[in-house]
Amino acid sequence: MHLLPSTLICLLTNILSAAAQTRLKLPLDAVSQFNSGNGPFEIPSAPLVSVSVATCSQNSGLRFLVTTESGSATPTTDIILINGQGNFTSAFESGGAVAVEGTGSFEIALSTTGQPMHQALNASQIPLFGDSTSNQAIIFSPPFSRVETPQPTYPNYTMLPVDVPQAFQPDVTPNYTLALFPTTNDAHPQTSCFATRQSIIESQGNVNLNQSLWLRDEAGWRSQFLLGGLTPATNYTAYLILDSTKIAGPMYFATKSAAFPCPLVANLPYCPGVAYAMPLAAPPNGAEIYTGNTLPTTLSDPIRSYLTNFTVTLNSFACGRDMYSPLVTCADCQREYRKWLCTISLPRCSEPSLSNPNGFSSIPPLPTATGLSASKNDQQQVLSALMPQQTSTTPRNKFLPQFDSAYQMLLPCIETCNAMDRACPSFLGFKCPTSQFNGAASYGIGYIDGKDGDQGEGLTGVAQDRYGNVWCQLG
Numbered sequence: 001m002h003l004l005p006s007t008l009i010c011l012l013t014n015i016l017s018a019a020a021q022t023r024l025k026l027p028l029d030a031v032s033q034f035n036s037g038n039g040p041f042e043i044p045s046a047p048l049v050s051v052s053v054a055t056c057s058q059n060s061g062l063r064f065l066v067t068t069e070s071g072s073a074t075p076t077t078d079i080i081l082i083n084g085q086g087n088f089t090s091a092f093e094s095g096g097a098v099a100v101e102g103t104g105s106f107e108i109a110l111s112t113t114g115q116p117m118h119q120a121l122n123a124s125q126i127p128l129f130g131d132s133t134s135n136q137a138i139i140f141s142p143p144f145s146r147v148e149t150p151q152p153t154y155p156n157y158t159m160l161p162v163d164v165p166q167a168f169q170p171d172v173t174p175n176y177t178l179a180l181f182p183t184t185n186d187a188h189p190q191t192s193c194f195a196t197r198q199s200i201i202e203s204q205g206n207v208n209l210n211q212s213l214w215l216r217d218e219a220g221w222r223s224q225f226l227l228g229g230l231t232p233a234t235n236y237t238a239y240l241i242l243d244s245t246k247i248a249g250p251m252y253f254a255t256k257s258a259a260f261p262c263p264l265v266a267n268l269p270y271c272p273g274v275a276y277a278m279p280l281a282a283p284p285n286g287a288e289i290y291t292g293n294t295l296p297t298t299l300s301d302p303i304r305s306y307l308t309n310f311t312v313t314l315n316s317f318a319c320g321r322d323m324y325s326p327l328v329t330c331a332d333c334q335r336e337y338r339k340w341l342c343t344i345s346l347p348r349c350s351e352p353s354l355s356n357p358n359g360f361s362s363i364p365p366l367p368t369a370t371g372l373s374a375s376k377n378d379q380q381q382v383l384s385a386l387m388p389q390q391t392s393t394t395p396r397n398k399f400l401p402q403f404d405s406a407y408q409m410l411l412p413c414i415e416t417c418n419a420m421d422r423a424c425p426s427f428l429g430f431k432c433p434t435s436q437f438n439g440a441a442s443y444g445i446g447y448i449d450g451k452d453g454d455q456g457e458g459l460t461g462v463a464q465d466r467y468g469n470v471w472c473q474l475g
């Protein structure tokens with residue numbers, strides 16, 4: 001009989017008993033967190049289990065090996081990690097195990113729903129940047145509960161009132177949380193546990209968050225994240241986390257320089273899409289931002305009056321009986337008019353991006369010009385539609401209160417006007433650009449659509465991107 005050397009027997013026994021001691025049974029349909037450890041971690045038997053893993057610390061170099069049989073020396077599968085997380089779905093009729101190589105913290109989740117619990121959500125789920133000031137930012141989740149506007153039926157008109165109702169919040173809302181930290185150059189795991197641990201929102205008392213629900217546009221309700229206590233002129237990385245384990249992002253943005261003079265305006269029921277900085281004095285009573293209750297009525301009353309009068313005029317058309325288009329209705333027209341009116345009446349402050357401080361046109365356009373055309377600088381970066389406004393510049397909206405700082409105005413995208421033009425009956429006589437408010441250049445042109453109006457043929461194709469670039473204000 002061939003005997004094993006006693007030292008080897010001893011070694012094997014040690015490994016097996018160590019394994020027996022640390023052999024932790026992972027619960028089904030739950031996430032297990034570990035600060036360290038190599039397992040093996042036992043998977044209970046089940047007809048179908050999605051095993052998903054996520055690394056929670058940087059540069060851990062962790063590897064996850066899974067077996068679909070509980071016995072030892074069975075074939076293992078190396079879970080492929082993409083940005084720090086991975087999954088493996090299989091039948092585990094007689095159980096299985098996960099072994100971990102390397103050191104670092106991690107999560108293992110077992111799901112019997114057929115979908116791994118750890119998931120990277122797709123690009124449509126990336127958080128939407130509203131705007132920032134020197135120390136605040138406003139960010140939105142993707143829309144989650146669409147609100148169907150009733151189509152006007154002749155002779156009963158059911159147009160939205162001037163104030164879009166915000167009272168009927170959805171009963172069930174997705175559990176979105178925001179994670180935010182200053183951008184670093186190092187690669188990091190794009191996992192919910194890493195982003196949550198890295199996030200400065202809870203760990204650092206001076207960064208505060210007010211999360212609420214807002215019906216921003218026809219796409220539906222969104223979670224609105226209002227952040228305060230940020231550091232001026234800093235790049236931030238934001239992730240949106242859904243149900244603790246699904247992650248969308250990253251989205252990047254920068255706070256404005258310390259001298260940025262404009263406060264944030266948001267939550268206007270008559271202009272629900274507005275969530276940006278405006279050339280106004282600091283909000284009253286030490287409030288963080290202006291809202292529908294505090295925006296000066298000298299500014300909001302004319303907008304409300306225009307909306308009311310417009311709806312009356314629109315209703316003189318037999319909405320819902322006579323079709324002026326096979327594609328659009330009076331409800332679409334009212335919606336697009338509202339967006340255009342709000343964008344053009346409520347100017348947005350901005351500043352050139354940190355990486356490109358000279359990235360704006362310093363020469364005021366001619367009074368006859370219709371807009372700033374999208375153009376590139378020597379580094380082939382597309383310049384934003386920024387127009388310098390001096391304290392002496394007569395504001396385009398005569399209802400805007402006097403503002404005591406010079407600022408850069410981010411012009412509306414011409415597409416906001418064209419969308420209204422397309423959605424409204426021709427008897428209203430819209431022409432884009434319009435002479436209603438503009439003296440000089442009113443719009444950013446050639447960003448989304450081409451300069452001649454070719455759809456999507458503009459220099460950027462979009463008004464803003466996930467890297468913090470904002471080229472024009474889409475409304």
Ligand SMILES: *[C@@H]1O[C@H](CO)[C@@H](O)[C@H](O)[C@H]1NC(C)=O
Nearest residue numbers: 080086087088116118119120
């Ligand atoms: C599961 O892992 C595969 C790669 O093995 C990956 O392509 C897939 O996107 C992952 N599924 C989810 C939901 O993350």
Ligand SMILES: *[C@@H]1O[C@H](CO)[C@@H](O)[C@H](O)[C@H]1NC(C)=O
Nearest residue numbers: 120121122123124125126142
């Ligand atoms: C992205 O995810 C959403 C929600 O899960 C889904 O409706 C949409 O079709 C997905 N888009 C793509 C391009 O996969």
Ligand SMILES: *[C@@H]1O[C@H](CO)[C@@H](O)[C@H](O)[C@H]1NC(C)=O
Nearest residue numbers: 152153154155156157158320
């Ligand atoms: C208009 O509304 C009234 C009251 O809601 C209803 O009785 C009537 O049938 C409606 N008419 C049409 C043409 O839809």
Ligand SMILES: *[C@@H]1O[C@H](CO)[C@@H](O)[C@H](O)[C@H]1NC(C)=O
Nearest residue numbers: 210211212213226267288291
């Ligand atoms: C948070 O935001 C909501 C909506 O804007 C507002 O009603 C509420 O007063 C805010 N709460 C705090 C503590 O600022």
Ligand SMILES: *[C@@H]1O[C@H](CO)[C@@H](O)[C@H](O)[C@H]1NC(C)=O
Nearest residue numbers: 175176177241242243244245
């Ligand atoms: C939402 O998710 C967070 C963590 O991402 C968790 O702490 C919280 O309990 C969840 N809330 C609900 C209502 O499930």
Ligand SMILES: *[C@@H]1O[C@H](CO)[C@@H](O)[C@H](O)[C@H]1NC(C)=O
Nearest residue numbers: 301302303305306307308309
């Ligand atoms: C709306 O119509 C009323 C009544 O015709 C008029 O007094 C008011 O000036 C109009 N509002 C605007 C902003 O033109």
Ligand SMILES: *[C@@H]1O[C@H](CO)[C@@H](O)[C@H](O)[C@H]1NC(C)=O
Nearest residue numbers: 183233234235254354355356
């Ligand atoms: C922010 O990011 C931009 C572009 O990636 C970079 O050029 C700039 O130096 C960064 N600014 C800071 C303060 O890190």
